[in-house]
Amino acid sequence: DAKTTQPPSMDCAEGRAANLPCNHSTISGNEYVYWYRQIHSQGPQYIIHGLKNNETNEMASLIITEDRKSSTLILPHATLRDTAVYYCIVRPPTGNQFYFGTGTSLTVIP
Amino acid sequence: EAQVTQNPRYLITVTGKKLTVTCSQNMNHEYMSWYRQDPGLGLRQIYYSMNVEVTDKGDVPEGYKVSRKEKRNFPLILESPSPNQTSLYFCASSLRALYSNQPQHFGDGTRLSIL
Numbered sequence: 001d002a003k004t005t006q007p008p009s010m011d012c013a014e015g016r017a018a019n020l021p022c023n024h025s026t027i028s029g030n031e032y033v034y035w036y037r038q039i040h041s042q043g044p045q046y047i048i049h050g051l052k053n054n055e056t057n058e059m060a061s062l063i064i065t066e067d068r069k070s071s072t073l074i075l076p077h078a079t080l081r082d083t084a085v086y087y088c089i090v091r092p093p094t095g096n097q098f099y100f101g102t103g104t105s106l107t108v109i110p
Numbered sequence: 111e112a113q114v115t116q117n118p119r120y121l122i123t124v125t126g127k128k129l130t131v132t133c134s135q136n137m138n139h140e141y142m143s144w145y146r147q148d149p150g151l152g153l154r155q156i157y158y159s160m161n162v163e164v165t166d167k168g169d170v171p172e173g174y175k176v177s178r179k180e181k182r183n184f185p186l187i188l189e190s191p192s193p194n195q196t197s198l199y200f201c202a203s204s205l206r207a208l209y210s211n212q213p214q215h216f217g218d219g220t221r222l223s224i225l
Contacts, residue, residue, distance in 0.1 A: 032211045043114070043200050043216030044153070051211075087152075096160065096207045097168060098143070098214065100153035 004088045009105040012082075018075040020104050022088030025069040031092045033064060035073045036100070037084040044087065044100070047073065078108045112137045116201050116217035123191060124225050131186045131220050133201030141207035142184040143168070143214070144176065146197040153200065159184055160207055191224045198222075 005023040012018040024033065034049040048055055048062045050071075055062045061074040075082055087103040114135045123129055135142065143158040145168075155168030159178040173195055175187040184203075188195060198221050202214040 034213065036213075041147075041198060041219060041221075043202075043218050044214075046213035046215070049211060049213060096141075096158055096166065097155055098153075099155075099169075100145075102150070102152040 003099075004090055004101055006086075006088055006101065006104045008102070009107070011107050011109055012075075012078045014080060014108050014110050015077055018078040018082065018106060018108070020073040020075075020086050020088075020106065021070065022073070023070045024088070024090045027068050027090050028092065029068075031090045033062065033068075033071050034089040034091065035060070035062065036087045036089065037082075038087070038103070039081075039084040047086075078106075080108050080110065082106065083108045112215070114201055114203055114215050114217040116199075116220050118220060119218065120221050122223040122225065125192055126190050129188050129191060129222075131188075131199060131201075131222070133184045133186065133217060134182050135184075135201075135203040135215070136182065137203065137205070137215065138181065139203035139205050139215075140181070141205070141212075141214075142178065142201065142203045144174070144184070144186045145200045145202065146170065146195075147200065147219075148197050156186070156199075158207070188222075191222075193224045196222060196224045 035047040036044040038044045064071045085103040144156040145153045157176040159165045201217040204212040204214045
């Protein structure tokens with residue numbers, strides 16, 4: 001699986017958009033980009049995933065660059081409850097293993 | 111309600127005393143997996159199962175066993191626990207693994223302390 005690089009921590013003001021970057025420069029053509037988050041020590045929660053096109057759901061938007069070497073997770077209006085560790089993962093659809101890495105700790109500031 | 115249930119949520123025990131952490135899902139998922147989470151190391155996969163009677167090692171399988179006799183259950187067994195297995199454990203499931211881009215659903219975690 002391709003490795004990902006994320007900043008260890010970020011802050012965001014409440015109500016503003018939170019933009020979390022992820023670098024996956026060695027991604028293969030069939031590997032998907034997934035985002036999960038973990039609030040405190042709860043189980044990780046799936047947010048969104050995509051292959052090539054930008055994706056949006058009720059939680060977030062995922063922007064994948066045209067060369068697919070990086071992506072950005074956007075939380076459009078961050079709230080205090082969005083404070084969590086965010087993990088960017090890439091894996092092929094045929095892959096059986098998941099590599100979470102250490103993620104980005106996002107703190108939403110009042 | 112669709113969920114992954116782990117038991118116990120917390121356990122303090124002693125070195126060498128066999129223990130089992132249960133995991134059950136009610137979503138008819140084929141794929142199940144166990145992770146451990148340690149400070150600074152993120153989540154690391156211990157074992158996974160593609161379906162009933164099919165299990166395989168993840169990144170850190172040493173000291174653990176699993177079984178998948180039924181689709182809904184995937185227990186994690188520590189035959190002779192040691193202090194380095196003190197950790198936060200998560201069970202997860204997804205509809206499928208192979209030929210799929212299905213996301214995983216996680217349980218609430220089990221915090222194990224081995225003295």
